[in-house]
Amino acid sequence: MSFLCLGINHRTAHVDLRERLAFAEKDVELALQQFRDVDSVNEVVLVSTCNRVELYVGLENPNEGVEKALLDRMSIMRDVDCHHGGHFYSMRNADAAKHLFEVVAGLDSMVLGETEIFGQVKESYRRALEGGSTGRQLNKIFQASFSVGKRLRSRTGIQRGATSIGSVAVELAERIFGDLKKSGVMILGAGEMSRVTAKSLVSRGAKSVVVSNRSYDRAVELAEEMHGEAIRFDDWQKRAVDMDVIVSSTSAPHHVVTKADMIEIRKKRHGRPLFLIDIAVPRDIDPDVNDLDEIYLYDIDALESLAAEARFAREAQIAECRVLIEKELRQRLNGVIDVGNDE
Amino acid sequence: MLYYLIFAARSVNSQTYHLFMPLTIDQLLLLVSTLLFAGNFGLVLWMVKTNRYRDSRVGLLVVSFGFVVQMALLWVRGEAHGRCPITNSGEVLVFLAWAMIIWYLLFGSSYRLSLLGMCTMPLVVLLQVLAMLPGVYQTLPSEPVKQVSAVVELHAATAIMAYGAFGLAAVAAGMFLLQNRHLKLHQTSPTFFVLPPITKLFTTLMRLLIIGVLLLAVSLGVSYLAPTPVPGDKLAIGYAVLILYVLLLGCRKVLGISQSAMAWIVMGLFVLAAGSIGFMTV
Structure with missing residues (x-):
């Protein structure tokens, strides 16, 4: 034998x-x-x-x-x-x-x-x-x-640990919220990276997806693909109050999400945590936002560094x-x- | 078996007894339960450090066995006193540790809070080690008391159960702060992957606070039914602790103080509350 x-x-x-x-x-x-x-x-x-x-x-x-x-x-x-x-x-x-x-x-x-x-x-x-x-x-x-x-x-x-940007985002979201089944995800900017990241979150059971983009047509297109809802870009602050995760990847040359925006949003959230994922370069979200309680901000470097750390740990x-x-x-x-x- | 042990311990000649069993039966039970809780802590810590951690029944079994031994200890002392064994600081400390284990067994299994046990054990072990210190741990009385007031017993027992809930809330708060730090600073460690989600930890912390507040309120309410009035200093301390926790819950609800601030205050308040444990004897 x-x-x-x-x-x-x-x-x-x-x-x-x-x-x-x-x-x-x-x-x-x-x-x-x-x-x-x-x-x-x-x-x-x-x-x-x-x-x-x-x-x-x-x-x-x-x-x-x-x-x-x-x-x-x-x-x-x-x-x-x-x-x-x-x-x-x-x-x-x-x-x-x-x-x-x-x-x-x-x-x-x-x-x-x-x-x-x-x-x-x-x-x-x-x-x-x-x-x-x-x-x-x-x-x-x-x-x-x-x-x-x-x-x-x-x-x-x-x-152990997630080895891609999408899976790192999912892992962090689960460390914050546990089960993602009650979590709402907002996508700011309908780019490829935000699509991939949001898809990872949706695949783990995220309850709802809202897409906001400067070009409304593109937002509608992506929302349809994700079985979500498209909203006008001017309305994102209002809707962010009910969201748990915001994935931002616009091509704006300046911060789209400022600390002042987040202070206002945080006040209306009654202490619920908010997970912000900024995968845009230049960055969409003011890094100072991470200083606010119950708000967890990760930019592309932070996500990539966690993925690399996990790859190294696995090796x-x-x-x-x-x-x-x-x-x-x-x-x-x-x-x-x-x-x-x-x- | 316990009866047998007590009988055997009492019936042997005193010299032989001290030669083979230098500890009394209650001291032995206290030592065994403390070792079991410390063993659980060591085991889980080792599993986390070597990436072997998973929610296993072994850890839970060790704690449950320690809990049974602890119950046996309280029963032996209760029988000797003829009343609830909270007559001195050592007994109050053991009772408090017992209350924390009860809350852990209830909350840890209902909410599947991994590592809550590991984080609770050091505090439980500390309480029981303090209880063992000479001067703190009192020998068993030769005769039980003749009269017992059920109301006073209920008052003290519910107060200690409330403190147990506050203690476990402080443990959950510590775990919350550790995981919050990981998430804020973008750091990972072996504990990051096995600590429960912060949302779950905070929910547990809040529920334990509410349970603690309700039990303490019941305890203070019941004290007015006692045949002889409960000493004023004890009541004043009880009310002070109750008011501080109620104020904290109110601040969270009305002023929206942040989760991390809540967690810090819960830990601080428990340290303050634990300082008043000596006043809780009956």
Whole structure:
């Protein structure tokens, strides 16, 4: 019995190649059948996401030529020559299992520690399990990988902190308000950055969106996209009283939101906190606004610095994660695969 | 089991007793509960520092067990006195710590306030360590009192429960100020990610203040039904504390004083109120 991982990812192949090799959901079942027909192949799980296409294979014997046979099959299925360019990597036994554990934990992702991959691998495994493409070996290895993935996320800081401007904004909003389901979001200036940031907040359940822009038509357009309400730019102060988050990204050369504006707005809010996100350059919101109680102002530099800090903190966790993976591998897969031969 | 322990402790020869158990049963219970609360604090602090923190039942179990031991202690002392065990400063301190744990168990679980336990424990441990000090901790009386006034007992117990609520409000205020500082200065730390949202903390703080004020008002109201009048100095202190908290709530409502100012004042007021604990004995 031998365990093999064969695949490409965002580090070894350009998106042009990855999109040609990717398998649509409807094609997976047939592909699994075809890979299983390869000599020595007992079990197969196919993981196909935007950043990777990987085959995890349980082999009857350590057939040295199986990689070539699988690549031949892949080349035919995807109409791509998979042998050239050195894009595919291949690992066996402990190395392959370690790689799977790292993938599930988000250590091999483009955004280090991201959690989406966990669900994607779980879904790929579920499909293979239901299609009868897995057996004792792959079941044990994949179940172990999910337990290890969960353990790494809870025991280390690998997923701690937000690593993009949008997710930092969401994280801060949640540190202020908790659940965003009761929060209203106002967008000042209908630029791309404010759209992306507001979308992140809406995706976490923000109750309402109000868009205000100097060009009312553009405000209407963005409001429709966000299922929100467009208002005239002169009315933003009045409506800000009921909002919880204001995302500002106008192209104004001066401060659009002054301390005097905020003092007036704050008086009418009965002590409710207000989160201001200024992603404009030059800045839209007077930095002195942050001196006011219950008002939390973050500009683009503050958000970017928090994202960078989180990225750095996650990178610092890699070594600890690898030690844990090594330990878990020996504990969970001893007897399932050869955990010592590939050290 | 408790009866067995007491029986065993009382029945052994005094010399052997002191050799194997240098502490009396109530002192032992006080020490164990203090160690459990300190252990919970240490455990959660270590989890936060090593990025391992998550709301686990283990911490809650440790506190709950400490709470049961604390109840046993109050029960042993209550039985010995034949009345509510708030007859000296040491007992009042333990009762106050017990009240804070009750409020923590109620609020911490209802509002899922992570780290409220960790932040409450140092104060609880401090109160119990102070209670252990020689001169503060009194030995058990040889005989229980003959007459007990239920009204006076109720008056003192509700007052201490009110102080417990004020104490936990002060803890929530401290947590609020820490998270507020993180957010204002754009700083993160391991605690930033595990402290509750400031809005939730402030809501909890306000609710605890209101509960404390109501209980203290009930306590002072009940005192007028006592068969013998409650001493004037005790009542005056009770009223002073009540008025200060009511004024604070009024200032928030009418003048709209800021959340951070409220949090600072709540912490300061509790320090003042805690200074009057010695007057709360019956």
